[in-house]
Amino acid sequence: MSDQLAELEAAVLERAAKITTRADLEMLRTEVLGRKGGALSRAMSGLAKLPPAEKAEYGRRVNETKRAIEAALDAALARIEKTEIQGDLARTYDTTFPGNTPRSGGLHVLRQTLDDVVDFFRSRGFAVVLGPEVETEYYAFEAVNIPADHPARDNMDTFYLPNGSLLRPHTSSMQVRALKSNPPPIAILAPGRVYRRDALDASHSFMFHQIEGLHVDRGVNFGHLKGFAADLCRHLFGADRRTRFRPSYFQFTEPSAEVDVSCGVCAGRGCQTCKGTGWLEMGGSGMVHPNVLRASGYDPEGFSGWAFGLGTDRIAMLRHDIHDIRTFFENDPRFLEQFA
């Protein structure tokens, strides 16, 4: 009986040493160590027939054989794994095939632009507020110091609704809304769609986007506006950009200023993009007019503030070299994908 065990062990060890695949190894393991019908369990079944004195010795021998066989099979497995890894490591793969992007979505470039502006304002302590696009004449005009019959209304040719409401021609309508609904100090930006009766062409759309920034507190001054606008332009267009403040006229600010940023195409020397001036218009700004503060219940002797109106579409056009505002609203998939 013991000889049979020795033979079995020798045969298995010899076979194991030659095995090269996991499947063959598994077959051998089942053949020898399988619970039912395995060679070793058959050998164990002979145990019952042995005289009691031999039983212990035989049992010990079976276990020894089993351990030896298991060790041989494990060694074979380790050898096969090593070969597999070596074989795998010997391969090279073409990493230059394009990556798989089964789904490609993204945010519209106008939202990306807005987000960038919002990041800047928030870093300076400002909060974002949204408001209605259908607006009353009061918030759109009267509250911001543009009374009825005032010629300044011409600059914003406005859509009206049958009930006398209008489509806001500027986000400045949010100034008094924000001032009235929050206690001072106020530091907000109000982005949104605005509407004007313009024919659609490369630089005009009857719907476009503005961002109104407003900071009202004790002691806010024109120098703060200058510092803020200069930093914003650098944030949006690069550290080398300069800003210029040009006196202008808006009913709701005094003093009023157009903010220009130096042209990035020609570095301010003058080119086609900036129409030879070296400067690009960024938006209108100024110190909140005392009448606007009064309309909001603020005492202009105690409080002062600045307002800054930016064109989201315009910023995006300048930053991304887009020359036709209609591009934003056509949503050509090839356009959307470029900015996804």
Next chain:
Amino acid sequence: MHVSISWLRDFVTTDAPPARIADVLTARGFTVDGIDEQPMPEHIVVGKILSLSRHPNADRLQVSEVDIGSEKLQIVTGATNFAVGDFVPIAKIGAVVFSREPSADGVRKTLAIGASTLRGVASNGMMCSASELALPGEYDDGIVILDSDAVVGSEFWKSVRFGDAVLDVDVPSNRPDCLSVIGLAREAAAGLGAPFAAPKLDAFEGSGDPGINVEIGDATICRRLEGQRFSGVGNGRTPFWMSLRLKASRVRSLGLLVDISNFVQLETGQPLHFYDASKIGGGRIVARGAKSGEIIVTLDGVERVLAAGTPVIADGDGPVGIAGIFGGQRAAVDESTTEVFLESPNFVGAPIRRAALALGLRTEGASRHEKNLPLELVDLGRRRAAQLLVAAGAKPSAVVSAGESAGPARSIKVRPERVNRLLGWSLLAKEMCDSIAPIGLSTEGSDPFVVSIPYWRTDLNEEVDIIEEVARSIGFDKIPEWRVAASPQSVNEGLFVQDSVLARSFAASGYAECVTIALGGSKMKSAWERSGLPFWAKLVEVVNPLSDDQRFLRPSLLPGLLTVATRAWERADGAVRLFEIGHVFRPLASSDEPKPGVSSGAFDENGVLEWPSLCGLAMYPPLSAEESLDRRLLEVKGDVVRAIETLTREPLATAPAPRFYFHPGAAADLIVGDHTVAKFGRVHPLLARAYDLPADTYAFMLYLENLPQRRPVRTFEPLPRFPGTTRDIAVVVAENVSAQDLTDACRANGGELCESVRAFDEYRGPQVEGGKKSIALKIALRRKDATITDADADAAMERILAGLRDRFAATLRT
């Protein structure tokens, strides 16, 4: 406003180049949008035609003798529009003028003048046309005929008082004083530090009775009128120098009288009007409101029925002009006019503005009068016109006037501390006062100082206006930059945060964000109606659209997005996914659909229901294999659920709900608690076809107002400590039993052990009874306190199956 530098130099003494003057004006708030450089060829002088004779060898040429002072030149010319005695510009030998040939590339060709022989006759110079000198405006081809007081031999550019450049200046609407050459010259002088000389004009008043009186019939329309009659002057030839300046200012030259009124308006800012005095009836003109039904034929030949109250100037026979807006034909000057009556008016802005808007006549005069011009301009404009008329040989009458006289100068008190506080500066009071003196703002005192407001500055009304003048005068660029962070805001940013969170979720799920125009018209409507489905009936209409694309506000994002989808699908080679976030609009209390839920996001105080909406579309190429489930619908639903779960983890129920734009059997609402938070479905096949989209087009809309605005703060649920087990079963049920019915029942009956239930397949076909279907469920079971045993699991499954049997007569599919 276009203004030539030479005109400005009548009032400001400066040699500054045009670019410098432009910079100065821009820095003071009068942005120069363009500088048209005037080429000024040298060696052009004034010549007088002494004689003309026919060329001996050419029918089309003439030989002339021209006196240019220093010598007499023989010049051969093909032009015929001049006569002996005329003064013309002569390009001497050595001059380089412009070729008449049109330029191909924008660069004009030049022509060097040399001694030549034309058909055997020597020619020593050239008579110039306007195009050869690149003069502004439109001219015929003829030789320029100069005024008869021109000095022979003088340099041409000096003689015509023109050159350098024409500036295109953007004048802000609060500065009507700078819609004039004098006003801009004053600003330029202040900026350059150059002397400014205001015009000093005689009264030019004769003694004769004009025979026409002026009256104010309605003081709410007209504040002042001056009138004066001139004899012996017709609508003849305009001095060349004047026509040049008008053309440089983009005004056509139309005869002496019209040109003088335009010239004075440009120079002083005061609009004027000339009547043929012989056509004024009743010996007077009155400024009054039109009577109902009064008719006037305006200068453009259009007969207009005037609304009652429209400001008019009328004589004894009715309106002769729409006040300050447009002249009438009846008393207009023409070629036969010899007696003219000049009207210099001051109208009240608002009625002029309203009338001009109502009549659609936004004339130059109206846009000035509507700004409430100062009374002082009335006499200034009249005097300047009189001066020019007298120079043209007219004899003035006495001046008649009516209405208000100018009041005393206003003054504004300014606190230097306030100036510095608002500007963030540290100027001395003296620096402030000195800075504004050059623009005519004289001051008294120092703290506070009192500013006397000159009559032309109607825009200066309070302290802050003077603060702006100080800032502007010293220069915005000199104001120091300050930096300060705002103190933290308690403002609710929820709406914006919600947009951002949802947009990012859909972008991550492969949806491309779109921004479409929120106005629509028949194009939007008819594209939709091609499907045969009705468009939203109740729309928020725009009263004054400029084009058909602006007739109404979008009632939903879906039509706009479908249009984008059409183009996107055309070039797609796989699935296309789009979404948009934007406001939609419906008339209040007349919506086609139930009013969306209460919310901070919806606005209705302006008589319109306006709320932010999110709409998405997904289009897929056709599937090869037919399946019982609409897997794509579930994929889209999954995208929506994922987005919703960024804002709420409350249980989400699905309720089939038809919408007119969805396939009736593939549409549902997603519900949290009592609120519908989204709707989704397969787009109605007729609609998909109308937009050239595939049958597998899906859409969804989120009710943003029913969703939280921020991500909830989640509470951590301890991870399971003991292993669980899963059991898959398939049950056969009637058609009307839904997956949600089954999973809800499983959860209810499985008790604590039932960790999750998920329906994952559906089968209809030969292997189940007709009219029934099989739904496959994956049930996860777990104990919280110990490893679950087979016996525990079997008992739970038994309860679950018993429940399904009782409730739905479900049988286990084997």
